[in-house]
Amino acid sequence: MKYNSVFDIIGPVMVGPSSSHTAGAARIGKAARNLFGRQPKWAKIHLYESFAKTYRGHGTDFALVGGLLGMETDDPQISKALQLAQEKGLEIEFIEDSASANHPNTVRMIIGDDSEQQELMGISIGGGKVEITELNGFELRLSGNHPAILIMHNDRFGAIASVTKILAKHELNIGHMEVNRKDVGKEALMVIEVDQNVDDAILQELQAADHITSIAKIVS
Amino acid sequence: MFRTVAELIEMAEKENIPISEVMIRQEMDVKEKSREEVFSEMEKNLVVMEKAIEDALKGVQSVTGLTGGDAVKVQKYMKEKTPLSGNLMMDAVSKAMGTNEVNAAMGIICATPTAGSAGCVPGTLFAVKEQLNPTREEMIRYLFTSGAFGFVVANNAFISGAAGGCQAEVGSAGAMASAAIVEMAGGTPKQSSHAFAITLKNMLGLVCDPVAGLVEVPCVKRNAAGSSLAIVSADLALAGVESRIPCDEVIGAMYRIGKQMPSSLRETGEGGLADTPTGRFLKEKIFGVTV
Numbered sequence: 001m002k003y004n005s006v007f008d009i010i011g012p013v014m015v016g017p018s019s020s021h022t023a024g025a026a027r028i029g030k031a032a033r034n035l036f037g038r039q040p041k042w043a044k045i046h047l048y049e050s051f052a053k054t055y056r057g058h059g060t061d062f063a064l065v066g067g068l069l070g071m072e073t074d075d076p077q078i079s080k081a082l083q084l085a086q087e088k089g090l091e092i093e094f095i096e097d098s099a100s101a102n103h104p105n106t107v108r109m110i111i112g113d114d115s116e117q118q119e120l121m122g123i124s125i126g127g128g129k130v131e132i133t134e135l136n137g138f139e140l141r142l143s144g145n146h147p148a149i150l151i152m153h154n155d156r157f158g159a160i161a162s163v164t165k166i167l168a169k170h171e172l173n174i175g176h177m178e179v180n181r182k183d184v185g186k187e188a189l190m191v192i193e194v195d196q197n198v199d200d201a202i203l204q205e206l207q208a209a210d211h212i213t214s215i216a217k218i219v220s
Numbered sequence: 221m222f223r224t225v226a227e228l229i230e231m232a233e234k235e236n237i238p239i240s241e242v243m244i245r246q247e248m249d250v251k252e253k254s255r256e257e258v259f260s261e262m263e264k265n266l267v268v269m270e271k272a273i274e275d276a277l278k279g280v281q282s283v284t285g286l287t288g289g290d291a292v293k294v295q296k297y298m299k300e301k302t303p304l305s306g307n308l309m310m311d312a313v314s315k316a317m318g319t320n321e322v323n324a325a326m327g328i329i330c331a332t333p334t335a336g337s338a339g340c341v342p343g344t345l346f347a348v349k350e351q352l353n354p355t356r357e358e359m360i361r362y363l364f365t366s367g368a369f370g371f372v373v374a375n376n377a378f379i380s381g382a383a384g385g386c387q388a389e390v391g392s393a394g395a396m397a398s399a400a401i402v403e404m405a406g407g408t409p410k411q412s413s414h415a416f417a418i419t420l421k422n423m424l425g426l427v428c429d430p431v432a433g434l435v436e437v438p439c440v441k442r443n444a445a446g447s448s449l450a451i452v453s454a455d456l457a458l459a460g461v462e463s464r465i466p467c468d469e470v471i472g473a474m475y476r477i478g479k480q481m482p483s484s485l486r487e488t489g490e491g492g493l494a495d496t497p498t499g500r501f502l503k504e505k506i507f508g509v510t511v
Contacts, residue, residue: 054433126380
C-alpha cells in the first residue's frame with residue numbers, strides 16, 4: 001500500500017499552499033541533498049506536467065530549493081529560499097519541460113559541485129508524500145519515510161550478502177530492499193530502507209566490505 | 221491492516237470499539253509506538269490547526285490579495301445577524317475558510333489530507349466542539365477517525381487534485397470530516413461510513429481548476445462547501461439516512477471519474493474557472509504573462 005500511516009493523511013505540518021506542490025517538493029529537494037551528502041553548488045531543475053504548469057503559484061520553486069538547502073516542510077524560511085540560495089552560492093535554473101511524465105507531479109533534479117554530479121527523479125504523489133523513482137540512471141522506489149542506505153557496488157556474487165551480514169550483526173532491521181544493475185557484472189545499486197538511523201561507524205564498515213564502491217545515507 | 225471501509229467497519233464492530241481506536245491500534249502496530257507517542261504526535265497536529273484558526277480569525281491576506289479576510293467577515297456577520305443556516309454551520313464554514321486563507325498566505329497548517337483541502341477537518345471540529353463539548357482526547361480521536369477514512373481513499377484512489385481533481389481533495393476532506401463528526405456525536409461506525417459516502421457522492425466530478433494555478437480561487441470557498449456538506453451528511457446519517465451505494469463503491473467511482481478527467485481539469489490551472497475571462501485576467505495581472 002502506498003500509504004501506511006495515519007500521519008500521511010493527517011499531516012504533514014507545513015508551510016502553505018500545497019501539500020503535493022510545496023511540502024512534497026521540499027521533501028524531494030531534501031532527499032536530493034541528503035543523497036548528495038552536502039549542499040550542491042548548482043542545480044538544474046526540470047519540471048513536468050502540473051509541476052511545470054503551476055510551480056510559481058504553488059511555491060514549488062521555493063520549496064524544491066528550500067529542500068536543497070536542508071529545510072523541512074514546516075520551515076518558515078521556505079518562502080525566502082531562492083534568496084537564501086543566492087546568498088549561499090547555490091546557482092539555480094528551472095526548466096519547464098514539455099515532455100510527458102508518468103506522474104503529473106514530476107521533477108528531475110540534476111545537482112552538482114566542482115567534483116560530482118547527481119541526477120534524481122522524484123514524484124509527489126499527494127498529501128506531501130513523495131517517492132524517488134530514479135537515481136543516476138537507476139530506477140528505484142524510495143519513499144523517504146524511513147532512513148535508507150544507498151550502496152553503489154559491483155555486480156558480483158557475495159556483494160549483497162556482505163552488506164546484509166553487517167546489518168544483521170548490528171541488529172538493523174531491513175524494511176524494504178531493492179537491487180538494480182545497469183548490466184550483468186557492471187555497476188549496481190542497492191537501496192535499503194531501515195527502521196532506525198545508521199551510525200557512521202557502520203557505514204564505514206559497509207564501505208570496506210567486498211565489491212562496494214560508494215555509500216550514501218538518507219535520514220528520514 | 222484495513223484496506224477498505226468495509227474492513228474498517230467490520231474491525232470496529234467485531235471488537236466493539238470506535239473507528240478512531242482501530243486507527244490508533246493500527247498506527248501503534250505499524251510504527252511500533254506506544255499509545256502515548258501516537259496520541260502526542262496527533263496532538264501536535266491539533267495544536268497547529270488550532271493556531272491556524274486563531275491566526276485566521278485575526279485576519280490574514282495572501283501575497284496576491286486574491287484571498288483573505290472572509291473568515292473574519294463571516295464571524296462578524298454571525299455576531300450582528302442571525303445566519304439563515306445557523307451559527308454552528310457558519311462557524312464551521314468560517315473556520316474552514318480561515319484555515320485555507322492561512323494556507324494561501326503561506327502560513328503554517330496541517331495537511332488534512334492535503335493543504336488545499338486543509339480547512340474541512342479542523343473547521344468542522346472547532347465548530348462542532350462548541351455544541352458537543354468534547355474532551356481533548358475526543359478531539360484528538362476526531363483526527364484519527366478522519367485519518368482512517370482518508371487512509372482508505374489514499375490507498376484505493378487518490379487524494380491530490382493533480383491526480384484526481386478537487387473531488388479527491390475537498391471531496392475526501394469533507395467526507396472524512398462527516399465520518400468524524402458522527403463518531404464525536406455518538407453515532408455508530410456504520411453511520412460514519414454512510415455520512416462519508418453521502419458527502420463524497422455529492423462531491424463526485426468536482427474538478428481542480430485553480431485560477432493562475434494558485435491555491436486560492438476557488439480553493440478557499442470550496443472548503444466552505446466541503447465543511448458545510450460534512451455537517452449536513454453527518455446529520456443525515458445520525459438521523460438514520462443511509463447511502464444506497466456503499467462507501468467503498470463510492471470511492472471506486474471517485475477513482476474512475478478522476479481517471480477520466482482531462483489534465484486541464486487536474487491542477488494545471490488551464491481549464492474551468494482558471495480559463496474564464498476573469499481567471500485569465502487575474503493570472504496575467506499576477507504573473508505578467510499573456511495566456
